[in-house]
Amino acid sequence: MREYSGNIGKNALIILCFLFIVIMLLIPLISVLAYALRQGWAVFWEAISDPYALKALKLTLVTTVWALVINTVFGIFAAWALTRYRFRGQHIIETLIDIPFAMSPVIAGLVFILVFGRIGWAYPILQQWDLKVVFAVPGIILATVFVTFPFVSRELIPLMNAQGTDEEEAAALMGAGTFHIFSKITLPHIRWGLLYGMILCTARALGEFGAVSVVSGHLRGKTNTLPLHIEILFSEFKLTSAFAVSSILVVLAIIILILKNIVQRKGKSEVQ
Amino acid sequence: MGISRNTRLRRHKSNNSVIPGFTLSLGVTLTMLSLIVMIPLASVAVVMTGYSLAEFWATLTDKMALHAYWVSLSCALTAAIINVVFGIMLAWVLVRYDFPGRRLLDGLIELPFALPTAVAGIALTTLYSDQGWIGSLFAPYGIKISYTTTGITLALVFIGIPFVVRSVQPVLEKLDRQTEEAAAILGASPFTTFRRVILPELLPAILTGFGLVLARGIGEYGSVVFIAGNIPYETQIAPLLIMVKLEQFNYAGATSIALVLIVLSFVILFTIHRLAGQIERRIKGGADT
Structure with missing residues (x-):
């Protein structure tokens, strides 16, 4: 009797969870693809092969690569400095790295306008060298780097803390150099965590909207990333085109999600 | 050696x-x-020194701005509460039960992180508009979802799903089941066991997840901007007001509102962090004696 009622509760909970995920996550995901193909493949193809869409895709990919490279380098150095040594101000640095997480993406964009924009203190310097940051590609890259800044280091720091420093100390005492220690001892331990952080960073960089929207200036074919291109299409009531372009990002999101799950599983099995 | x-x-x-x-x-x-x-970040402070305190205060307490903070805060709060309920449920189901499709369900949780917010935004707006798949089910009863605060809350629930699940899940996995079994043997109902034995242990993780959803919700832009519709005094969220002020080249106004949001999210994260720490210490302290 007890067992039976427990089963009802269990099944009800499972069904409720499935319903929630289907309504909240799956239907929106499927609706993008359905709306994109509503007017047939020809219209879909036309929307995604539009030169502006392709240029936006290229800018999005370039920005993502920059963010990924910069934040991976930073993540490794920061995790190394913060977990391999003990020094004053360690916690302050850790907190400062996390700031971009706590901030609205719109504010992240605003911050760069206040530095490099017309009212910014760096504006005269930029003018002297004839450089543009705000309303240009460098601003888009900077804003994206800012919002994805903590992603890699945040994955590595707890992992390397748990690992301890014994093996590295042994190697150092036997005369191994810094790079040697890192590539032979540290990296094999943290590779799945590193990959996981890089995947999260890629996902966020591909889709960043608020921060980029502030600094981009929305110049079609020049400073439009794919999410911004989608916004323009949507506000011009070109719904099918907007969803067609979105479907590119949906496919990328699904790939990212699958990769993330593979990496997570590998990382877990290695720890055990 | x-x-x-x-x-x-x-x-x-x-x-x-x-x-x-x-x-x-x-x-x-x-x-x-x-x-x-x-x-x-330091430039924010530099820029603000160029404006008088009176100017700053006037923008802060402007009626439109006050309303925008309220919309952002109330919608984020509602979304965080909904996410706590479903987050605990999802974490529980994923950790404690084995059923077909469990791994798929688990793998889907992070979809809001992987899906660009603008895509989520236009998808939700279209779905819940009067002609959309879901919105058209509610429209005959006079319930509007897109372009209302209900829509904003919905978008924030979407974006916040992973936070509570992923903070509660690892704690639930490590939980010692002996106390639960003891409670059950002593005659506690499953619900009482959950409320009196399991929930207190999960509380710090739940609070952390709640705080993250709340902070994210207050600042969220991409997924909300489309469904909000940006009607001043009704569905204008604070991050959107920053955008509006920037488009009018009102840098001081934009920066003042940004400062309010920054302070708000720091206060939230700091309070939650302290609270979670206190509860954790109390549980651990209780276990030692």
Whole structure:
């Protein structure tokens, strides 16, 4: 009797969870693809092969690569400095790295306008060298780097803390150099965590909207990333085109999600 | 043998590590942190010194701004509560039950992180508009979802799903089941066991997840901007008001509202962190005595 009622509760909970995920996550995901193909493949193809869409895709990919490279380098150095040594101000640095997480993406964009924009203190310097940051590609890259800044280091720091420093100390005492220690001892331990952080960073960089929207200036074919291109299409009531372009990002999101799950599983099995 | 001796060595001089690369790694870290985060952030303060306190206060307490904070805060709060309920439920189901499709369900949780917010935004707006798949089910009863605060809350629930699940899940996995079994043997109903034995242990993780959803919700832009419809005094969220002020080249106004949001999210995260820490200490303290 007890067992039976427990089963009802269990099944009800499972069904409720499935319903929630289907309504909240799956239907929106499927609706993008359905709306994109509503007017047939020809219209879909036309929307995604539009030169502006392709240029936006290229800018999005370039920005993502920059963010990924910069934040991976930073993540490794920061995790190394913060977990391999003990020094004053360690916690302050850790907190400062996390700031971009706590901030609205719109504010992240605003911050760069206040530095490099017309009212910014760096504006005269930029003018002297004839450089543009705000309303240009460098601003888009900077804003994206800012919002994805903590992603890699945040994955590595707890992992390397748990690992301890014994093996590295042994190697150092036997005369191994810094790079040697890192590539032979540290990296094999943290590779799945590193990959996981890089995947999260890629996902966020591909889709960043608020921060980029502030600094981009929305110049079609020049400073439009794919999410911004989608916004323009949507506000011009070109719904099918907007969803067609979105479907590119949906496919990328699904790939990212699958990769993330593979990496997570590998990382877990290695720890055990 | 060698390793254990080194461990002892390290304990003797705890602050001087034998691992090389301290200057290099700390140097790179501090340089990049300054260039990308610290110097840009400090500029906010520099810009604000150019404006008088009266100006600053006037923008802060402007009626439109006050309403925008309220919309952002109330919608984020509602979304966080909904996410706590479903987050606990999802974490529980994923950890405790085995059923077909469990791994798929688990793998889907992070979809809001992977899906660009603008895509989520236009998808939700279209779905819940009067002609959309879901919105058209509610429209005959006079319930509007897109372009109302209900729509904003919905978008924030979407974006917040992973936070509570992923903070509660690992704690639930590590939980010792003996106390639960003891409670059940002593005659507690499953619900009482959950409420009196399991829930207190999960509370710090739940609070952390709640705080993250709330902070994210207050600042969220991409997924909300489309479904909000940006009607002043009705569905205008605070981040959107920053955008509006920027488009009018009102930098002081935009920066003042940004400061309010920054302070708000820091207060939330700090309070939650303290609260979670206190509860954790109380549980651990209770277990020791």
